Amino acid sequence: MHPEHSADHLAQQFADRHIGPDQAGLQAILDALGQPDLDALEKAVVPAVIRTGRAARPLDLPEPVGESEAVAELRALAGRNRPMVQMIGLGYHDTVVPPVIARNVLENPAWYTAYTPYQPEISQGRLEALLNFQTAVADLTGLPVANASMLDEGTAAAEAMTLLRRTMRSKSSRFLVDADTLPQTKAVLATRAEPLGIELVEADLSGGIEEFGVGDCFGLLISYPAASGALRDHRAIIDAVHAREAGVVMATDLLALTMITPPGEVGADIAVGSSQRFGVPLGFGGPHAGFIAVRPELQRQLPGRLVGVSKDDAGAPAYRLALQTREQHIRREKATSNICTAQVLLAVMAGMYAVYHGPAGLRRIADRVHRQARLLAVMLGAAGVELEHDAWFDTLRLRVPGRARAIGAEARRNGVNVWVDGEDAVQVSVSEATTEEHLSAVLAAVTADRVNWGLAPGTAVPHSLRRTSPYLTHPVFSAHHSETSMLRYLRRLSDSDLALDRTMIPLGSCTMKLNATSEMLAISWPEFAGIHPFAPAEDSAGYRELIDQLSAWLCEITGYAAVSLQPNAGSQGELAGLLAIRAYHRSRGDEHRTVCLIPASAHGTNAASAVMAGMKVVVVRTTDSGDVDLEDLRAKVGQHRAELAAIMITYPSTHGVFEDSVSELAELVHEAGGQVYVDGANLNALVGVARPGAFGGDVSHLNLHKTFCIPHGGGGPGVGPVAVAEHLAPFLPNHPLDPGAGPATGVGAIAAAPFGSASILPISWAYIRMMGADGLRRATLTAIASANWLARRLDPVFPVLYTGAAGAVAHECILDLRPLTRATGVTVDDVAKRLADFGFHAPTMSFPVAGTLMVEPTESEDLAELERFVDAMTAIRAEIDEIAAGAWPVEQSPLRRAPHTAAVLAGDWDRPYSRAQAVFPHGVDPAHKYFPPVGRIDGAFGDRNLVCSCPPPEAFES
Numbered sequence: 001m002h003p004e005h006s007a008d009h010l011a012q013q014f015a016d017r018h019i020g021p022d023q024a025g026l027q028a029i030l031d032a033l034g035q036p037d038l039d040a041l042e043k044a045v046v047p048a049v050i051r052t053g054r055a056a057r058p059l060d061l062p063e064p065v066g067e068s069e070a071v072a073e074l075r076a077l078a079g080r081n082r083p084m085v086q087m088i089g090l091g092y093h094d095t096v097v098p099p100v101i102a103r104n105v106l107e108n109p110a111w112y113t114a115y116t117p118y119q120p121e122i123s124q125g126r127l128e129a130l131l132n133f134q135t136a137v138a139d140l141t142g143l144p145v146a147n148a149s150m151l152d153e154g155t156a157a158a159e160a161m162t163l164l165r166r167t168m169r170s171k172s173s174r175f176l177v178d179a180d181t182l183p184q185t186k187a188v189l190a191t192r193a194e195p196l197g198i199e200l201v202e203a204d205l206s207g208g209i210e211e212f213g214v215g216d217c218f219g220l221l222i223s224y225p226a227a228s229g230a231l232r233d234h235r236a237i238i239d240a241v242h243a244r245e246a247g248v249v250m251a252t253d254l255l256a257l258t259m260i261t262p263p264g265e266v267g268a269d270i271a272v273g274s275s276q277r278f279g280v281p282l283g284f285g286g287p288h289a290g291f292i293a294v295r296p297e298l299q300r301q302l303p304g305r306l307v308g309v310s311k312d313d314a315g316a317p318a319y320r321l322a323l324q325t326r327e328q329h330i331r332r333e334k335a336t337s338n339i340c341t342a343q344v345l346l347a348v349m350a351g352m353y354a355v356y357h358g359p360a361g362l363r364r365i366a367d368r369v370h371r372q373a374r375l376l377a378v379m380l381g382a383a384g385v386e387l388e389h390d391a392w393f394d395t396l397r398l399r400v401p402g403r404a405r406a407i408g409a410e411a412r413r414n415g416v417n418v419w420v421d422g423e424d425a426v427q428v429s430v431s432e433a434t435t436e437e438h439l440s441a442v443l444a445a446v447t448a449d450r451v452n453w454g455l456a457p458g459t460a461v462p463h464s465l466r467r468t469s470p471y472l473t474h475p476v477f478s479a480h481h482s483e484t485s486m487l488r489y490l491r492r493l494s495d496s497d498l499a500l501d502r503t504m505i506p507l508g509s510c511t512m513k514l515n516a517t518s519e520m521l522a523i524s525w526p527e528f529a530g531i532h533p534f535a536p537a538e539d540s541a542g543y544r545e546l547i548d549q550l551s552a553w554l555c556e557i558t559g560y561a562a563v564s565l566q567p568n569a570g571s572q573g574e575l576a577g578l579l580a581i582r583a584y585h586r587s588r589g590d591e592h593r594t595v596c597l598i599p600a601s602a603h604g605t606n607a608a609s610a611v612m613a614g615m616k617v618v619v620v621r622t623t624d625s626g627d628v629d630l631e632d633l634r635a636k637v638g639q640h641r642a643e644l645a646a647i648m649i650t651y652p653s654t655h656g657v658f659e660d661s662v663s664e665l666a667e668l669v670h671e672a673g674g675q676v677y678v679d680g681a682n683l684n685a686l687v688g689v690a691r692p693g694a695f696g697g698d699v700s701h702l703n704l705h706k707t708f709c710i711p712h713g714g715g716g717p718g719v720g721p722v723a724v725a726e727h728l729a730p731f732l733p734n735h736p737l738d739p740g741a742g743p744a745t746g747v748g749a750i751a752a753a754p755f756g757s758a759s760i761l762p763i764s765w766a767y768i769r770m771m772g773a774d775g776l777r778r779a780t781l782t783a784i785a786s787a788n789w790l791a792r793r794l795d796p797v798f799p800v801l802y803t804g805a806a807g808a809v810a811h812e813c814i815l816d817l818r819p820l821t822r823a824t825g826v827t828v829d830d831v832a833k834r835l836a837d838f839g840f841h842a843p844t845m846s847f848p849v850a851g852t853l854m855v856e857p858t859e860s861e862d863l864a865e866l867e868r869f870v871d872a873m874t875a876i877r878a879e880i881d882e883i884a885a886g887a888w889p890v891e892q893s894p895l896r897r898a899p900h901t902a903a904v905l906a907g908d909w910d911r912p913y914s915r916a917q918a919v920f921p922h923g924v925d926p927a928h929k930y931f932p933p934v935g936r937i938d939g940a941f942g943d944r945n946l947v948c949s950c951p952p953p954e955a956f957e958s
Helices: 007-018 023-033 038-045 067-079 099-106 124-141 153-167 183-196 235-243 296-301 328-334 344-382 404-413 436-446 483-495 517-524 541-558 570-587 604-612 630-639 662-671 726-731 758-794 818-824 828-837 863-884 902-906 915-919 939-944
Strands: 174-178 199-203 219-224 247-253 270-274 290-294 307-311 317-321 395-399 419-421 425-429 562-564 595-599 616-620 644-650 675-679 699-701 722-724 813-816 852-855
Touching (some): 007 758, 023 863, 067 517, 067 758, 124 344, 124 483, 153 174, 153 183, 153 219, 153 247, 153 270, 153 290, 153 296, 183 219, 183 570, 235 247, 290 296, 344 483, 404 419, 404 425, 517 758, 541 562, 570 604, 570 644, 595 604, 604 644, 616 630, 630 662, 902 915
Parallel strands (some): 174 219, 595 616, 595 644, 675 699
Antiparallel strands (some): 395 425, 419 425, 699 722, 813 852
């Protein structure tokens, strides 16, 4: 074989393509830092006490392969999966993904590489798409306020439970749960309730109000339709709960709601569920966009993100994230939830499914699903099979005494998975993908009698529960039903946004790095996309092998003994890790260990997660240099020694430096009987260089959507695995429907699906497989080199606030604008908005220090892009200097008036700077200019006048 085509060369080629600077560019960066090579940089910057380095044992990972080889290995793993006709139901359904949405959203980097829309002026496309999702959910549920999605249905139900607890007048600690509720939802509720002191009580609602003793409670969750498929009218029960000053959550199905009376019209306070069957593949359980909708009185308590309509500086309507003070990283230990993310990419898909089909199209799909289920019911009845319920939408529960397992096995031989519930019951769920051939296969499995197919007259939806109210009445749901129109609509929205396919996104702490196309390929393959999470284990053999391999690699990279991939966000990984610590202490009789020490500089989700895990937060001061104050730590450890459960630290620190004292910190906490939680948010500065599990960590959550290349997708999907030392391994998450998902002694289900967002795990698998140990180490050190080069170049322009003992930063740096703000009035917001005129996404604003910008270049940006960013920041500093010199008042400066739209450029010009300076500042090529679609948005106006569903068309008239 020619050397250029060898496996080693192909693997090297992938690493070189992932890492942005070429050999000459990297050498220029190293020369500027006074370092001859990456090995020398590592010794100069990374503390010896944590360093793995080449002298120590390198990562034990398989030799890397090239892109085609990795794809071939993934094909082999996919071939071990067995896609079936999935008629299991239980919250997961076969669906038809419109190709125009699959190709132009799911597989389009303009959508999947975008970040959370914290800079709304350059995020109008994804914000409009999310507003469509919110509107569809609100319309279908009959509740006027819906958020921009939840992590899954189980999480949505748990958040609804805690929302009711803090808003209802009832002082009870009891939460009632419909016994006929999805088992995974009940499991997530149980995991979340116990640390908060909430008592869960299952209630049989099948007998109606006569047999239902409401008792004392603060809320009730009703499943509508129920897990068994049953449709019941619960109005009397809802009234009885309300009479006790408690609230009602309804877990429901969006497709069914096109036919049945919506929760808001039967009296529910909150509706939750999953939008998966709105055109999102099964994917072995995720990612899927959960939803939550509430009545107006609860809107300001709604967890997660909420897209609202405000106006820009020209008075034109514009979208933004509303009520942002609800973001949990801001509220810290006072947070009511640790959710700080969403499932944006999947919510966009579901919302576009509603746009593409429209109200009539959705009703046609629902009618066909119901008609197919009705047809099967008629045929089964003719064969003498008894159905458990008379009223249902898409799911039939068959009473088959002693025959259930045999029927399930025969159905599988016919290519269909159904749900076998014990020995005596089988459930069959119909989806939009169900055909008469599938129904025949089910019928043949149940009865050997020949039954002639006939008509299925009538409906199984009771008259009292039939929907009469309109939905999806906004024109957007009637305007894009042809593929041409839909294609152009999606293109128009994506053109409004800045994503990683256009520009560097230098967000500190968020690690916006390359998501290689070869890593993304497998998520659309039917062998991965078409697997039901509760199918028999043999159907997912390829998935399980991939999960085992990825888990082993992550353990090797982090130095831990075991990992769970179930948490479907970093926040959920945090919660899982803290619950493991709590369970460990309890197993040793140390129930009193409930104090969690958290540095003042920590990610805000840390404090929120500790509270959710039933812990008391005690804040440890940080020094002027940003490090944990060891003297204060010693004092706090001494004060709380008897009840110390853990400390949560981020390493490298949230201030972007390697702290030399991390091992000393760990020893202090361990000596007092506590555990050390190392937040993995900044793991991109450690992979191949240091292992958290080897320098004192007992547990870490990892962000696969940061360090391991799963794209952010506009603010989700994500995966937040939790990795633990051996003594904590028995307390990892598990799942009631899959014994292979975790230890029997585990803390319960964190996510609805056994392996969380399994369908995007091939992305991280491919990244590690193609990079190998040396490539991962090079990526880490290149990220550190690029951050230090940026810090060195920008420090004379915007001073770098924190450096480590060696005068260096880790993988990110904090630029201090506070002196300039005091001198000129220019704020971080002004710089962020002005960067949009240069075609850049802004760095992270005012975190972890108010009035600063945190910059993280990652390893994926080449030297030319880094220089372009430096040039833009230098040009902005020159404009600030002109303000300081009196050239413009700050209110009339190009910074305060930024960003500048094409409409502003074309209109009358009364500004003291030129049009050219406004839209073509230094270094901007007019031929490739990005124009923000709106000017600066008035956030306060949007919060005072909350509009969070599609506004009427006249609102956009000028």
